[in-house]
Amino acid sequence: MKKKLGAYLTNRKIMATALLALTLALSACGNSGEKANEGSADKETRDITIKIGYQKYGTINILKADGALDKRLSEERNIKIEWIEFPGGPQLLEALNVGSLDLGHTGEAPPIFAQAAGAPLVYLAHEPASPQSEGIIVPKGSPIKSVADLKGKTVVLNKGSNVHYLLVKQLEKAGVDYKDIEVKFLPPADARAAFEKGSVDAWVIWDPFLAAAQTATGGTILVDGTDVVSNHEFYLATRAFAEKYPDIVDILLEEADKIDVWSKDHPQELAEKLSPQLGIDVESLLLAAGRRNYGVQPIDEELIKAQQAIADTFFNLELIPKKLDINDAILK
Structure with a gap:
């Protein structure tokens, strides 16, 4: 799975690099060319503020506490992050639905309810089952x-x-x-x-x-949830954001995977880092860390089928008003 994620990110990087090279080549043609390219993709991903929703715990919460994503986006693109905390995934995706968020993370059920409500969300990646x-x-x-x-x-x-x-x-x-x-x-x-x-x-x-x-x-x-549910954590975005800023999505996923590797190997340091921020004691956070799996993985057909099964279950129980097709929330 990590090889697939690496290939996914590598392909996206190749595209971004080619686009950047083309932009630089055109800008070298003179001042008039530079002015003509002020609307380039590179300039569009600079000097903006992105809004990321997070909950207590989860990889995005760890990213916020670590500060590496803020630092990289600031230094490379002069991009600022506005971090917004939510008590749960449904509340986070409600904010995404009304345009108050660009990116966020939730468990496996909230995207189902949000998609049923018409939220313009797309799945970006996921964490292993926990x-x-x-x-x-x-x-x-x-x-x-x-x-x-x-x-x-x-x-x-x-x-x-x-x-x-x-x-x-x-x-x-x-x-x-x-x-x-x-x-x-x-x-x-x-x-x-x-x-x-x-x-x-x-x-x-x-x-x-x-x-x-x-x-x-x-x-x-x-x-x-053992032997009954998977309990995946998903990275999500509005479709408009994911399609306009694929390079920012790539950076987010790269940094999330890096902090996952660190978190898996440093549970004590992780608990101590998060404890004052979350207001939860170190002992509890250590217990939670031992039950969680780490590593950013791409969305594949298996995950789509699993999400479809959840959506069908909720529809049959009349918990959502209409039958969904999870493929409608997948980036093509």
């Missing part, structure tokens, strides 16, 4: 011992997030109808408060919130 990075957690001492025990109980989650699909698939595996539980939709902070107060029976959540709830409350993970 099924253990999300789960259904119950309070310490809970009588609930299996997913089947959730029947008739109240479960809280962030609507439209990756854990929404986890819940659907775990209920299906346990033979429990989705309609046989009461689902409440709350963002992570509010869901954590409800979980600690005991006003819900279970919480479906992802890391690092899952890890933080474990260490702080003594809650028990009923099940995670």
Whole structure:
């Protein structure tokens, strides 16, 4: 997979290099040629501000904390980044849908809901599957011992997030109808408060919130995503941005892959770097880091089929209003 990503980025670099060479050749023809080429692709990717959405944790969050992407874009293109934090993927993609963001990252379910809502998003790349990075957690001492025990109980989650699909698939595996539980939709902070107060029976959540709830409350993970869901992290952009600035997309993916390599080999340093920024203790972040896989990978047919299966599942459950074709959100 990394070889495919390398080939993908290399081809894009060759195109960008050829375009830059052509621009320089034309500019060498004289002042009149230089003025004629002021609208070149190179100049179009300078002196702009791009808006990148991120959540607590995930590779883009690590990129923000590291600062390498800011530095490279500033030095090479005089481009500034405006980083905007969101409590979850659905909220991030809602902002992308209304034009408040250019790029961002979410789990596997939010793009489905966003595409169904008409968001002009495209998939850029993804991280490897990390099924253990999300789960259904119950309070310490809970009588609930299996997913089947959730029947008739109240479960809280962030609507439209990756854990929404986890819940659907775990209920299906346990033979429990989705309609046989009461689902409440709350963002992570509010869901954590409800979980600690005991006003819900279970919480479906992802890391690092899952890890933080474990260490702080003594809650028990009923099940995670192992053998049920993949839990991919996706890099996404508006189609207009991806098509106009493919070179910026390439730089983002290159820097993301670099920081992934570092993160995999330095979990302690990663936890210490993120802890003050996220307001989450180092112990919890270390727990989360150990459950996550790293490495930027290209979108391929296997991933498209997997996303299509999620979209079809949500449509059959009437969670989205229309049947989707994931290929409509793929760059050609």
